[in-house]
Amino acid sequence: MYVAHRVSADHKDLIHDVAYDFHGQRLATCSSDQSVKVWDRNENSEWICTASWKTHCGSVWRVTWAHPEFGQVLASCSSDRTAAIWEEVVGESTDRQRTQSHWVKRTTLVDSRTSVTDVRFGPKHLGLVLAACSADGVIRLYEAPDIMELSQWSLQHELSCRLSCSCISWNPSCFRGHPPMLAVGSDDSSISSGGKVQVFEYNENTRKYGRVETLLMVPEPVHDLAFAPNLGRSCHLLAIASRDVRIIQLKPLRREGVLSQPVSPGRFETQQLAQFDGHGAQVWRVAWNATGTVLASSGDDGCVRLWKANYLGNWKCVGVLKGDGSPVQGDGAGSAQTVPGCANTSGGPITPISGFPILNGNHAIRNRLPCTSPYFLPPDDNLRSASRVNAVPLPVPHPLPPLPHPLPHSAGNRIPSHPEHRITRRMSSNIIWSSHDSANQ
């Protein structure tokens, strides 16, 4: 049961992206009005806009938060061909209630020659890493070597995917057997240019990212993709918003026994777990919940749909909400009944009126593609149109000795992530207290 309520946003144009911070207590929105707004939850869990500023000279496509370990840092990207890093500074305002906070641009990343379509911070164990992709088909990976100095970003890698990039997603897994990985989607509209999702993985030996997978099963333009939060799973789930919603499982192939090391990097068993055309049209966005168990998607039908797997691994629609928050008639999960199977317009009842060209009274005409199949794909076998790709049986090499004791993540040690322990990023080994001579008084 999902209930929606409206938050007045006060953007002057379309909102292109919304992003929660790590704790879900702050919110960033970006819009075609070239601004970014930051919202904070107050005591009554209402969202209060605490900052709004012009960020770019073009539509701001995406906004994203860095892990709070690195401070309050935002990245935005825009059609003005730049991406920017923002940091909140405090102490400027005198107001105790923090009604307005101040955000400072730390750097502008100007390497792209075309619109920057997506920016994403890498998972926190990689340090402060940012991936940006642009319409000219280049993915750029930036790194802030010193997290205290956010104005210094070095361009570490430039990956070419040769197709106009529309979206990017990091694999969030912190498992040390999983090398850093990211997936890129392309909105190139020609079917002939091949798979529109490419997966890149870092290779420890060459110290470079290399393309390890091109998902040929997605030939249509991809508008969004998202890796599910890994949460201890051994395989990766990638949701793709294209002409339909797809969930693809990437299972690293590794030898039995030595589980911490893949046999050869970049070998995956790719399996499509689900494919839904419930939106009946283009799907624009996909997002996973915190555990990677519920997928939300939005599409041209103006609805947000929620998908969830049952205990057998069959994905089903568990909720539908219209874009304006109102529930779809006939309630969420049962929405299959609200849309007749086929919007066949010419065959409906005909009501001629006074010799005028006939208007069809068929109420099935809807703002969506007619679905020739039932609205939701039937469960079980049809849904799991599992196609195994790349299941290359590998020769099992000589077993390697197990790795020594796993190290805790270095980043986690360098900066404690627990907020109680961490007051600012500045730390030193010495303290000076109020040693002023107040004792004399």
Next chain:
Amino acid sequence: MSGLKPDILWSPQHDNKFIICDSEIALYRMDPVAAPAAMTSCHRLSEQTAATLLAINSETPYMKCIAWCPRHDAECLLAVGQANGRVVLTSLGQESHAQVKDLTCKEFIPKHARQCNTLAWNPKDTNLLAAGLDKHRADFSLLVWDVNSKYGVEAAAATAMPQFSAADRGRILLTPEGDLGHIVMKPLAEFGQNDACLSIAWIPHNSRLLLAGMHRNLVTYDLRDTSQKQLFANSKAVQGVAFDPHFNNRFASFVEGQVAIWDYRMSEKPVLTLNEPPRQLSKVAWCPERPGLLATLARDSGVVRLYDMQHTQAPQGDDTEPPIIERSAQPFGSGAVAAFTWIPTSQTRMLALSQARVLCDFTVFERIAFAWGPSPALLWACGRHLYECEEKSGVVGKVSMREQDVAGKMKRRALAGYGLETEIVWKNFQLAGDQDPQLKSLWYTLHYILAGTDFSFPMIKFGTGTLESQLPPVYHGVKILVKSESGKTESCVGAEHSVEVVTYRSEARSLALQLCGWRPCGNDDVDTFLLSLERFNEWERAAAISLFNLKIRLAIQILQKGAASGKGVRKLPRLIPGYTDDRASLWREMCGSLRLQLSNPYLRAVFTFLTSEVGSYDGILNESDMAVRDRVAFACMFLNDNQLFRYLDKLTNEMKESGNLEGILLTGLTQDGIDLMASYVDRTSDVQTASLCMLQVSSFVIEEARVQHWVESYRDLLDAWRLWHKRAAFDIHRSKLDPAARPLQQVFVSCNFCGKSISSGGTATGHQGRSFTQYNVGGSPIKSKVTSCPGCRKPLPRCALCLINMGTAASPNVGEEEDRLSQVQKLSQFNSWFTWCQSCRHGGHAGHMMSWFRREHTECPVSACSCKCMQLDATGSLTSAQLD
């Protein structure tokens, strides 16, 4: 040729009226659907709207183009351009206004008959009507008519008549209602000599100017100076000139396969070119509600394309075009759209007409962007608005508790303290909340394992040299355990009946039975277990187990008790005593058929056991509804070594495959157990149970990379939920088993005078304490009451507020109200800790500092220090999600 291609026009005066015109003109009204059943005379447009036909006008043949008069007093006055170049004013419905009545049926006739291509009313001077015509030798092609003109035929006839062709003249004279007063032949202005006019638009900011798409160029004309023409641009895109209603200077025009967007101030080159599929475009229209939104429709195409032009500053010295968000809508699916119009009442809403004459009211939805928060909240942006949506689990009952997503489950369990109960381990199952049989089995297994840790098998070897071999035997699970020792055959005769059943016994097997819960620790008697089952009303299970222990009488008693309590099955107790050893008895037959009707797996097992041949127990072993532990225990009693090992191997693999937590009984907490747990995590994402279970028992498994991964993932999750206290409890629990996970000391406090660590005072060695943990920093009031440096005996720093040296308990806050005292007492432990700002390094008692910043202070309490200590950290404003 029947006339113009079908078109829809929305009323300039009314929000709910529109016309459809092709061979005739029909006026409709759009209404919200009131009662779907009652609306018979209406055409459904969508689920919410329907259209009612108001009027039809078929008096104007040869229509080529049509324009709706924007006058407010003239409701439905239309100008119709005909194939012969005439423009006729006509109206739909009853016009009450006298002046309008005069206007209707007026005709405007050009000198030479040729097709009228376009019509445009002047939006301000609504008496001006521009008509664009095809080329006719040296004649003018753009005529501006004044509809109020009194030029009748009488005046014009003398001059104009001779130029008419004979046929035309005849027609005028023969017009039935030949009221020549209605005919106007003298235009107000004439432009475009020797040219064709394809489209016209009045320029919005100057009602005297006209922009016309002529043959191969766009031209501006001025009514005040009819002799001049000003070339705007040479372009092929001369059709459908239309100004953006929101930007006076922006207009669009099109040609086959291309739409050009122009800035009126910037001639010669379009600002933007939109490349369409190379098809004849039929309509291009700006959205009246939203700026910069243009819709196009190609002929015979089912797709209405929308271009959302972003308002962007043109990059200097660059010819890149501003970005456009392209959308498309297919209101009729694959069916072609004949015409469309914007509905002016709402953004991105359109009315479309298919070629099969079906109307459809549809909305092109905004792209919805959204994000999931860590608390299961979904937030999305639709257009300019934000919507937040939370899962309401309180509304629904138990059913959805089970159905609830694992994220919500885990959070609820974390709050309940799930997994941290280390004394009576099975209680964790109760803390988990819902009656998940797998979790129940898991926590009971762990409970029995912990209870049996001190049990040792000196004679059993569990591998050599590995860490695993050092584990107490019970951790290895039943599968390995029973293999360590072969069972001795024992022929058992049931006490009450002369049944001869072969059972097997060994020390390992009885330990396995303990792990299954059938035997209490160190005891061979099943009765206590049966009693506990009875207490939980598990009558059938108790009966089955007592029967498997060859206590038939007890089994009957249990069933009778169950029947008496109203929970058990009534008839059955009477059946069992009829047990005979005779293989072919009637009783057996009856039981066999009855068995199939039983729904309870344990009762089925009872009858299977009683009726089956001695030594063949497949019916019971494969009873998948029976708990795994009971099946395993049964197997341990009745199967010989070979059968047992085969059965357990098979069962283990099944469990591992499906990630069934009941299998932990078999695998124990070994590599196998981790494999099983991994497949459970893959299936459910329940990383909480996985990490808590692994942390519950042994330290060996913790070092496994996967276990570490689960633990880290779970900690991240707790962090994201702001359950700091729960995470701290989890960390403490973890560091007990895994000293390596203990966080390194993060803060060292050294004396201002001698520079030595003050923490050394607490330790006997007096050395700088590596072993000193963070929990002691600042000295808890119980342990160290030192107020001076242990090294140099100089006083420690003072609290900036109470000015008492570090190491003393904090006084109740100065000026604090009485009612706060209770709270202060509750927090006193923490209140007397010392804390300090990492930036200015001023500090004091935590309680004092908190109350200082809780009041109207933003700056540091130390005078002349302007550090805004509390604001420096954004996470400082994060309150814990739940204070316990």
